[in-house]
Amino acid sequence: xxxxxxxxxxxxxxxxxxxxxxxxxxxxxxxxxxxxxxxxxxxxxxxxxxxxxxxxxxxxxxxxxxxxxxxxxxxxxxxxxxxxxxxxxxxxxxxxxxxxxxxxxxxxxxxxxxxxxxxxxxxxxxxxxxxxxxxxxxxxxxxxxxxxxxxxxxxxxxxxxxxxxxxxxxxxxxxxxxxxxxxxxxxxxxxxxxxxxxxxxxxxxxxxxxxxxxxxxxxxxxxxxxxxxxxxxxxxxxxxxxxxxxxxxxxxxxxxxxxxxxxxxxxxxxxxxxxxxxxxxxxxxxxxxxxxxxxxxxxxxxxxxxxxxxxxxxxxxxx
Amino acid sequence: xxxxxxxxxxxxxxxxxxxxxxxxxxxxxxxxxxxxxxxxxxxxxxxxxxxxxxxxxxxxxxxxxxxxxxxxxxxxxxxxxxxxxxxxxxxxxxxxxxxxxxxxxxxxxxxxxxxxxxxxxxxxxxxxxxxxxxxxxxxxxxxxxxxxxxxxxxxxxxxxxxxxxxxxxxxxxxxxxxxxxxxxxxxxxxxxxxxxxxxxxxxxxxxxxxxxxxxxxxxxxxxxxxxxxxxxxxxxxxxxxxxxxxxxxxx
Ligand SMILES: Cc1cc2nc3c(=O)[nH]c(=O)nc-3n(C[C@H](O)[C@H](O)[C@H](O)COP(=O)(O)OP(=O)(O)OC[C@H]3O[C@@H](n4cnc5c(N)ncnc54)[C@H](O)[C@@H]3O)c2cc1C
Ligand SMILES: Nc1ncnc2c1ncn2[C@@H]1O[C@H](COP(=O)(O)O)[C@@H](O)[C@H]1O
Numbered sequence: 001x002x003x004x005x006x007x008x009x010x011x012x013x014x015x016x017x018x019x020x021x022x023x024x025x026x027x028x029x030x031x032x033x034x035x036x037x038x039x040x041x042x043x044x045x046x047x048x049x050x051x052x053x054x055x056x057x058x059x060x061x062x063x064x065x066x067x068x069x070x071x072x073x074x075x076x077x078x079x080x081x082x083x084x085x086x087x088x089x090x091x092x093x094x095x096x097x098x099x100x101x102x103x104x105x106x107x108x109x110x111x112x113x114x115x116x117x118x119x120x121x122x123x124x125x126x127x128x129x130x131x132x133x134x135x136x137x138x139x140x141x142x143x144x145x146x147x148x149x150x151x152x153x154x155x156x157x158x159x160x161x162x163x164x165x166x167x168x169x170x171x172x173x174x175x176x177x178x179x180x181x182x183x184x185x186x187x188x189x190x191x192x193x194x195x196x197x198x199x200x201x202x203x204x205x206x207x208x209x210x211x212x213x214x215x216x217x218x219x220x221x222x223x224x225x226x227x228x229x230x231x232x233x234x235x236x237x238x239x240x241x242x243x244x245x246x247x248x249x250x251x252x253x254x255x256x257x258x259x260x261x262x263x264x265x266x267x268x269x270x271x272x273x274x275x276x277x278x279x280x281x282x283x284x285x286x287x288x289x290x291x292x293x294x295x296x297x298x299x300x301x302x303x304x305x306x307x308x309x310x311x312x313x314x315x316x317x318x319x
Numbered sequence: 320x321x322x323x324x325x326x327x328x329x330x331x332x333x334x335x336x337x338x339x340x341x342x343x344x345x346x347x348x349x350x351x352x353x354x355x356x357x358x359x360x361x362x363x364x365x366x367x368x369x370x371x372x373x374x375x376x377x378x379x380x381x382x383x384x385x386x387x388x389x390x391x392x393x394x395x396x397x398x399x400x401x402x403x404x405x406x407x408x409x410x411x412x413x414x415x416x417x418x419x420x421x422x423x424x425x426x427x428x429x430x431x432x433x434x435x436x437x438x439x440x441x442x443x444x445x446x447x448x449x450x451x452x453x454x455x456x457x458x459x460x461x462x463x464x465x466x467x468x469x470x471x472x473x474x475x476x477x478x479x480x481x482x483x484x485x486x487x488x489x490x491x492x493x494x495x496x497x498x499x500x501x502x503x504x505x506x507x508x509x510x511x512x513x514x515x516x517x518x519x520x521x522x523x524x525x526x527x528x529x530x531x532x533x534x535x536x537x538x539x540x541x542x543x544x545x546x547x548x549x550x551x552x553x554x555x556x557x558x559x560x561x562x563x564x565x566x567x568x569x570x
Contacts, residue, residue, distance in 0.1 A: 064481075129330070131440065133539060179457075266332070296547075301552075316570070
């Protein structure tokens, strides 16, 4: 039995939850798949359109959601269903819970995987060395395994309607709620979600100021229907929110088009975007490292080139 | 109180990574203390500078070459160090079990772990270590205060930030933005050579049974066109849009 553990975001299932179904089915090879969902029952019902058995986890201890409480809940559902493989998203929540669950179950951990296979033992591919190396990791022995799945890599699954939803009430210990959660601030939304965008316009320190960032990047993002990303330098300067940071300590994206404006191309930034299908950079320095990984590059001042690209896009869409 | 800062020694970010048939080849590469781990050492020093009575112990698990990174931590301000010296490659869960044994023996109150180090790209060590110890943890921490036996932190979540209060003992994983690490001064580099660096072996700590192993490593290559478009802003932009539409077909 393969168990998916996921949580609703703003009341509904995130796209990453469906990607877990794809991975779980690959791992199951025909064996049953089940899911445990934290959040409203509607989210569990959504997943029941893909997975035969869904447990809807509801308990006051799971709100707000804390790593230790979710670990305990996941462990209890896995025990009830006799699951020996648990699949979670490699988002921040999953990366916080999965290692704990692996320790608790005495399980192997396959972290942030981009491919899985089961012939001749369980194996997965993942990135290392700041996403410059792709490594294959093998599970030694046939014991329990916890897998976290890199978001936006696996395709969405086909629906399999008719799954059932049952409530599940975990029992918690004092340690599950010993961390108290204070103020929470959600990133401002509005634009297309960065991780799910087909095109991303990213800005770096070369844009010069917060005002210039907005003036140069936003029209381009609007013209492309793109998400907006930023480098750490930009986020540190307070020009853009942390939620837009791409790289080692930010998000990892792989859109069809990544347009980098005034970005030098530090490895820590590249590790978050080097899987993009087509990379374009505009930088006034012809020797900027970003040009080593571009499909198309323009050496020039973003203040001139960015509006020119926006104008050319408009013209091309008009014609 | 006793603070342990766990550290790894990783290839310098600018180092060129090569791979042969046996996986990543690291000979000739410059190694440094991982940037994420520097934040932990720095934060421990800042707690001391804020008036808390702390002993800072640097802890590392890895081959002999790690000694250099450990000396860097000592030069930054750690009081002494423990090096679990081994050439065996251990996954994060197996490392957590070994390191937890040292943390227990030391009787530490707070452990810093790098959020995601630049060699294994793993964020698992901190939460796994906390679980083995039975402690709470905060990951991706950007602010930290010690008040009345508890930690008040701010950390990044999937959709923003949140404040947490954790009872001690606890594990904290670091993140850029937590602080700006200082550089070691020459006198402190000299002093660091005389600080205690205790060696431990895996066997003494109960051994290790990793449940996963890396069986292949390849350099990720992707064919890129590498085409620089010439001309003034307007004509280069027009040509770019044409190429994106007709050649790359992403518009
Ligand atoms: C542990 C650690 C983690 C990190 N994590 C991340 C991460 O997640 N994400 C991240 O992005 N960084 C990260 N960094 C930081 C990273 O190393 C770089 O410092 C950062 O990416 C640089 O941002 P930048 O390209 O905007 O700025 P810079 O490196 O300053 O580059 C600015 C570029 O703009 C160009 N430019 C200037 N003016 C113009 C103009 N008018 N027109 C066109 N071009 C112009 C310049 O030629 C230059 O190439 C991390 C660092 C560490 C140590
Ligand atoms: N596309 C893939 N999907 C899933 N697993 C893969 C894929 N490619 C390779 N693998 C895994 O990686 C191992 C090594 O693959 P290879 O690089 O083809 O020798 C295989 O045994 C699989 O376990």
